[in-house]
Amino acid sequence: MLKRTEGIALKSTVFGEADLIVAFLTKDFGLMRGFAKSPRKIKSRFGSSLEPLTYSTLSFIGKEDAGLPRITQSDIIMPFSSLREDYKSFLKAAEIIDLALRFLPEKEPHPELFSLMLGTLKGLDAGADNRLGYLYHKIKFLQMSGLAPRLDMCGRCGCELVEKQGGYGPKHTFYVSHGTVICKDCGKETGQSMQIAEGALRFYASLLKWPVMSIDRIKAPEIFMNDLSSLIDSHIRFVLGPGTSSPDTVIYRITAGQK
Numbered sequence: 438m439l440k441r442t443e444g445i446a447l448k449s450t451v452f453g454e455a456d457l458i459v460a461f462l463t464k465d466f467g468l469m470r471g472f473a474k475s476p477r478k479i480k481s482r483f484g485s486s487l488e489p490l491t492y493s494t495l496s497f498i499g500k501e502d503a504g505l506p507r508i509t510q511s512d513i514i515m516p517f518s519s520l521r522e523d524y525k526s527f528l529k530a531a532e533i534i535d536l537a538l539r540f541l542p543e544k545e546p547h548p549e550l551f552s553l554m555l556g557t558l559k560g561l562d563a564g565a566d567n568r569l570g571y572l573y574h575k576i577k578f579l580q581m582s583g584l585a586p587r588l589d590m591c592g593r594c595g596c597e598l599v600e601k602q603g604g605y606g607p608k609h610t611f612y613v614s615h616g617t618v619i620c621k622d623c624g625k626e627t628g629q630s631m632q633i634a635e636g637a638l639r640f641y642a643s644l645l646k647w648p649v650m651s652i653d654r655i656k657a658p659e660i661f662m663n664d665l666s667s668l669i670d671s672h673i674r675f676v677l678g679p680g681t682s683s684p685d686t687v688i689y690r691i692t693a694g695q696k
């Protein structure tokens with residue numbers, strides 16, 4: 438049966454002489470892998486449309502729940518060429534693609550996550566100051582995957598930190614290996630910890646509530662961004678495991694097998 442959807446190519450792997458296996462984040466079927474026959478033989482539009490980071494309409498044969506559906510046609514909607522040419526933006530894109538490949542289950546539709554990914558890539562492609570969009574993507578992704586760090590209450594006793602510490606307490610302590618903040622009454626834990634300003638906790642809470650696609654209207658205080666960025670990156674590194682997130686490794690992982 439022929440099916441159509443929209444998808445963002447996340448990774449392509451050479452298969453046999455000239456064939457490719459491509460992982461896509463699709464609008465209708467979630468993370469999905471497909472097989473493409475000989476797109477590399479000639480430098481074709483079909484071949485270009487299957488390169489990582491390309492947003493296309495896709496046609497494939499075979500049930501999306503079959504082992505490996507065959508991609509029969511793919512037409513580029515957005516190539517994200519500016520993003521590819523800018524190393525810093527490309528690195529950010531590679532990181533969020535890597536997150537998707539590692540954490541998303543295959544073949545589970547997730548239209549909200551698709552919108553998030555598309556919105557973030559458009560932001561990176563536009564080349565504006567996209568620091569907040571990039572942070573927002575990671576926070577929303579963790580939230581949607583059930584992996585978001587807990588910053589609203591103590592992970593030990595469940596007290597609400599802001600209330601308990603009486604308004605604008607200076608800093609709270611986030612424990613990386615616990616994935617949560619722990620209040621002063623519950624005492625010190627061992628392991629890597631970070632101090633985070635209460636304002637940053639509030640900002641995090643509002644980002645979690647903010648609907649996808651409307652991020653460009655938010656002005657973020659730089660100091661909260663710094664606190665939150667380093668907290669989220671430490672949290673992701675811990676969740677991913679050691680030695681897995683150097684920029685070169687991440688870029689290699691999505692482009693392995695590409696000429």
Ligand SMILES: [Zn+2]
Nearest residue numbers: 591594620623
């Ligand atoms: Zn506590």
